[in-house]
Amino acid sequence: MLPSERESPGFSPWGGSQVLSSLKFFDAGGFPISLNITWDAAFRVNGGNWQELGPITGSFTSRHQVRESWPVLVNNGNTIGTTP
Secondary structure, eight states, X not given: OOHHHHTSTTXXXXXXXXXXXXXXXXXXXXXXXXXXXXXXXXXXXXXXOOEXXXXXXXXXXXXXXXXXOOOOOOOOSSSSSOOO
């Protein structure tokens, strides 16, 4: 991969491009997240028959702020690339 490709908007080192920016979601508290989950359980006492509890469904909604930082290396001539 060319360096110019790594510096292009939407570049992801994990292979996919990032097509949605978090900038417009920052003031709203972050990206909206929704989760629906269903649990189905059964129990038994002292080796008896299994008793079904039936499905239990829960929902969760929240917002998550995503922040990105880019490392920057600076050679000031005193610490990097000097020779004794």
